Amino acid sequence: MKQLTGNVYYFQSYPTVSMAVTPAGCIAIDGPMKPTDAVKWRDFILSKGPLRYQIVTEHHQDHICSAHYLKPEVVISSEITCAEFFKSVANAEEGKQRMLKYDPAAGPLLEGFEMRPPDVTYKERMTIRLGGRTFVVFHGAGHTRGQSMVHAVEDRVLFASDNISPGQGVAFHSADVWGWFKTLGLMEALDVDWYVPGHGAPCTKAEFPKQREKMLDLIQMVREARNKGMSREECQRTINFIDGYFDKKGYGRPRLLGERSYMLMRGAVGNIYDCLDDHPTGGLHTREDPLWENI
Numbered sequence: 001m002k003q004l005t006g007n008v009y010y011f012q013s014y015p016t017v018s019m020a021v022t023p024a025g026c027i028a029i030d031g032p033m034k035p036t037d038a039v040k041w042r043d044f045i046l047s048k049g050p051l052r053y054q055i056v057t058e059h060h061q062d063h064i065c066s067a068h069y070l071k072p073e074v075v076i077s078s079e080i081t082c083a084e085f086f087k088s089v090a091n092a093e094e095g096k097q098r099m100l101k102y103d104p105a106a107g108p109l110l111e112g113f114e115m116r117p118p119d120v121t122y123k124e125r126m127t128i129r130l131g132g133r134t135f136v137v138f139h140g141a142g143h144t145r146g147q148s149m150v151h152a153v154e155d156r157v158l159f160a161s162d163n164i165s166p167g168q169g170v171a172f173h174s175a176d177v178w179g180w181f182k183t184l185g186l187m188e189a190l191d192v193d194w195y196v197p198g199h200g201a202p203c204t205k206a207e208f209p210k211q212r213e214k215m216l217d218l219i220q221m222v223r224e225a226r227n228k229g230m231s232r233e234e235c236q237r238t239i240n241f242i243d244g245y246f247d248k249k250g251y252g253r254p255r256l257l258g259e260r261s262y263m264l265m266r267g268a269v270g271n272i273y274d275c276l277d278d279h280p281t282g283g284l285h286t287r288e289d290p291l292w293e294n295i
C-alpha cells in the first residue's frame with residue numbers, strides 16, 4: 001500500500017487498486033481480484049475511514065469480485081458495465097471456482113461469497129461530493145466499451161483504470177478500438193499530476209505518446225496482415241505481438257497472466273480485425289461483448 005498524494009493511496013495488486021480519503025469517508029476505485037489481497041486492502045481502507053463508495057471501472061473478472069470483501073456502502077459503475085456485469089463471471093459459484101485457481105489460499109474466504117452488481121449506474125458522467133472534495137466519475141470507452149474513470153479534482157489525480165495499461169497491449173480484446181483514441185485525448189487534457197492505471201505503477205502525461213504508439217502499431221500489424229489476404233482466424237493464429245513486438249520495444253510481458261495472455265492476445269487481434277473497416281468516428285453497429293470463458 002503506497003501513498004501517491006496527501007489523500008490518495010494505491011496498492012499494486014492485480015489489478016492496481018486505489019482510494020481517496022476525505023473527512024467524510026473513503027472512495028475506492030476497483031479492488032483486488034484475489035480475496036486474500038482484498039481483505040488486506042479492506043483493512044487498510046478502514047484504518048483511514050468508512051468506505052462510502054466503490055467504483056467498478058469495467059466488467060472483467062479482475063474488477064468485479066472484490067465488493068463482497070470491501071463492503072462499500074454503494075457500488076457504482078457505468079450503465080454499460082452494469083449491463084455486461086455477468087458476462088465475465090456468470091455467478092458466485094463460477095467466481096469461487098476461478099478464485100480458488102488464482103488464489104489457492106482463499107479457501108476460507110469463499111464461504112458465503114456473493115457477486116455484488118452495482119447499486120447505482122450513470123450514463124455519461126456523475127459528480128460525487130464527499131468531505132468537501134469533488135470526484136468526477138465519467139464514461140470513456142476504451143479498454144472496454146463501458147470503461148469508467150474517476151477524476152479526483154482537488155487531488156489532481158485521474159484514476160485511469162485499464163484505459164492506461166503500460167506494457168500490456170492484450171488490452172484490446174474487448175475494446176472500443178477507435179473510441180479509445182478519443183478517450184486518450186480527453187484524459188491527456190485533464191489538469192492532473194498523476195494517472196493511476198488499471199495495471200502497473202502510477203504514471204504521468206509522458207505515458208500517452210507510448211500508449212498511442214503501441215495501440216497504433218498493433219492496429220497496423222493486423223491491418224497489414226489483413227491486406228495481405230489473411231482471414232480473421234489466420235491473423236489470430238499468426239500475429240504474436242507478445243513474443244515479438246513487446247520484446248523489441250522493451251514493454252515486458254503481461255504480468256501474472258501466463259498462458260491466458262495468449263488467449264487474450266488472440267481476442268485482441270480478432271477484435272481489431274473486426275473494427276478495421278469501421279470509420280474512427282463510429283461504426284454502424286454496436287458491438288457487445290461475447291460471453292468470455294476466462295477474462
Ligand SMILES: [Zn+2]
Nearest residue numbers: 058060143162
Ligand atoms: Zn479488463
